[in-house]
Amino acid sequence: HHLIDLGFLVGDSTDDTLAVLATEVERIQKREDSVSFNSVTIIEKDFGAGEIASMAVKDRHGFNEQAPRRKAMARARNYLLYATMKPEHSWVFWRDVDIVESAPEILEDLIAHDKDVIVPNVWFHRYEERDGKMVDVEGRFDYNLWVESDKGRKLAASLAKDDILVEGYKEYNTGRRYMTLEGDYKADKDVELPLDGIGGVSIVVKADVHRSGINFPCYAFENQAETEGFAKMAKRAKYEVIGLPNYVVWHIDTAEKPR
């Protein structure tokens, strides 16, 4: 951990996130074993997304909120990057707070591939009764991990330049290949699938990719925003974007209906 600088962004929050975070950081950084990190930076900044953030999951994930929500998140990520990336960093790891389970060696595992941009698969646990037994349905979470399709390209070409495509809504039928619907966590974890769109749950990026200017569009970049726009931008700049279908991290169950 002594090689890692942590950066947190707390934005548009009305609960005690910041207080809890500060207390936990202090507790960890005071430890005298090897658990403390090299440094921890907490940025507090609102991005005018409070109205969206305070909605119930059902509303927050509604179709009409997606473009403004993704733009605000993109802006927040870029602010965090400018505030925390240091010249000595070689890698940037973007990690959502709502991951409930992932391999402890995830950084080593992903960095070992030595790719410009690399992401694992993202599923969630949910236990349901089937034939009298409780089974984990292994829900598929992240539909932002996709391979572009001709249908998606045609759909984008039919849109205005300011329109932003979002996945998982009947309004846009992109016909893309979704990595989250593939994968087997018992199979070879290192199988690679080149992607054109990614989500932000867990991304490992070479710091020089960010330094070259590849970041999270808070506007329509080829009709995508935020992490999906980031992948589109990286590809346009000829960087490699890779997904690992068999390497699964587990997101919290947001109680959305699986597709």
Add this chain to the structure above:
Amino acid sequence: HHLIDLGFLVGDSTDDTLAVLATEVERIQKREDSVSFNSVTIIEKDFGAGEIASMAVKDRHGFNEQAPRRKAMARARNYLLYATMKPEHSWVFWRDVDIVESAPEILEDLIAHDKDVIVPNVWFHRYEERDGKMVDVEGRFDYNLWVESDKGRKLAASLAKDDILVEGYKEYNTGRRYMTLEGDYKADKDVELPLDGIGGVSIVVKADVHRSGINFPCYAFENQAETEGFAKMAKRAKYEVIGLPNYVVWHIDTAEKPR
């Protein structure tokens, strides 16, 4: 000057630029009057553009070198930004080393407009004999300062997404309105002209625009790169990009043939 942090990028240089710069910086920063700056950062990094940089002006400004040259310059600008922008900065001023004359109060003048992105006009002095007298032809330098045209939009729509439009070459006839062909430095300096493309000779940007992720594309952003792509990106993100046709800064005469 105590409110200003300077950042220099020296890249792909084979002469004594770095030594001269370091000596001058030391001389200025040692002064005990109010001339010293708050801080000075010099970044040395090559971007593989050495071959282009070492060419004669004629070759360096040749059509085929423009896209790779602009991409390398974009990358360099973005590196410089990540290395030097600090959380306390409100404004970023991009200034080329080859400006030979500009008003001492240029920062105050441009910031007073309070625009997201603002640029002055860029001309050059050249004395030629006319009717037995030496006169300044007042050459027009920066054709990257433009207002987009329908012709330009149609031309872009006909190109591949990876193609990069460059100005001032017969290969691309964009029919754009060039600010450099307008303007009168004896008239009202504060007249504004909304622009869609800008050059990098002299740009004042709100730091929060950069922090939101608006930077210099080292790839084809809507068929433009570097400073012109920056303007396109800023406009796509709904920021204002303004030019001041009557506010002229003077670039060195690069001995190119005026159009």
